[in-house]
Amino acid sequence: MILSVGEILVDMIGSEKDGAFCYERKAGGAPFNVACAVKKFGGSSAFVGCVGDDLIGEFLRGFAEARGLDGLNIATDSEHNTTLAFVEIDGSGERSFCFYRKFTADYRLPHIDDALFEKANIIHVGSLMLSEEIGRAYADGLIDRAKRRGKTVSFDVNYRTDVFRDAQSATAMYKRYIELADIVKLSEDEYEIFGAEYVDGLKDKLVCITLGSRGSEWKFGGRSGRADSISVKPADTTGAGDAFYAGVLKKLDGVSKSEYTDEFLSGALRYANVCGALNTLGRGAIDALPDEKTIDKYSR
Numbered sequence: 052m053i054l055s056v057g058e059i060l061v062d063m064i065g066s067e068k069d070g071a072f073c074y075e076r077k078a079g080g081a082p083f084n085v086a087c088a089v090k091k092f093g094g095s096s097a098f099v100g101c102v103g104d105d106l107i108g109e110f111l112r113g114f115a116e117a118r119g120l121d122g123l124n125i126a127t128d129s130e131h132n133t134t135l136a137f138v139e140i141d142g143s144g145e146r147s148f149c150f151y152r153k154f155t156a157d158y159r160l161p162h163i164d165d166a167l168f169e170k171a172n173i174i175h176v177g178s179l180m181l182s183e184e185i186g187r188a189y190a191d192g193l194i195d196r197a198k199r200r201g202k203t204v205s206f207d208v209n210y211r212t213d214v215f216r217d218a219q220s221a222t223a224m225y226k227r228y229i230e231l232a233d234i235v236k237l238s239e240d241e242y243e244i245f246g247a248e249y250v251d252g253l254k255d256k257l258v259c260i261t262l263g264s265r266g267s268e269w270k271f272g273g274r275s276g277r278a279d280s281i282s283v284k285p286a287d288t289t290g291a292g293d294a295f296y297a298g299v300l301k302k303l304d305g306v307s308k309s310e311y312t313d314e315f316l317s318g319a320l321r322y323a324n325v326c327g328a329l330n331t332l333g334r335g336a337i338d339a340l341p342d343e344k345t346i347d348k349y350s351r
Contacts, residue, residue, distance in 0.1 A: 057177015088297030097122025158186035288321030290336020
């Protein structure tokens, strides 16, 4: 099982309609997206997060409960509102966004009981919590617990300078958690930010790099490989990277590092590329997730 821990929030996806700019409410948050995607793809998945005691939090709780996850623990914080992300999409489906996230609930995460924790092979850690001291303390404890229990730790960078003081402090913080993880996902832009010398030096970790329409690349133990994607016309790229990474984690669930052959890793990324590409055909990170049958059809 893959246990995703971190932010659950609402993506307010904006578009112009009849001369007015309107926002559509969609469930989101990178680790929550991953949890929902793993389950939709036929894997075993659980999620831990926090929402506010408000209408948005109530919506998210109901949405999460309807996903049929194998484990769910969403705390409700009565003193802080649910986090929002405002998203705008250009003509090619690419998005830009900003967070409404001052004193909000996403990083005020609950304790994970042993019964749920022990079911997981992979502990997937969200990055948004790292911008706050309370979130970093939680992440540190979670990763230490995972290491002591022999779990695999996954980390998706999701580089966001707008939630840190400056780019230098953001980069330093992300590096700290990259180095604690066993599996790391980066976008092509993030690979350039951290630099080839740094990323290529992470030889004890499996690093997955998304390359947009050109597919993806893996690096492990001084080896590397590429995997092509399928051709699609994106409607909305929100959550495409999360769908990709969910595909990777599903394939890695229960697999030891000794089984990370070139063929296996390239096959896992080909599968994940299809997951990410198909998810761009609809709006929002979760509503358009493909099911296992559809993914298999395009993965052949």
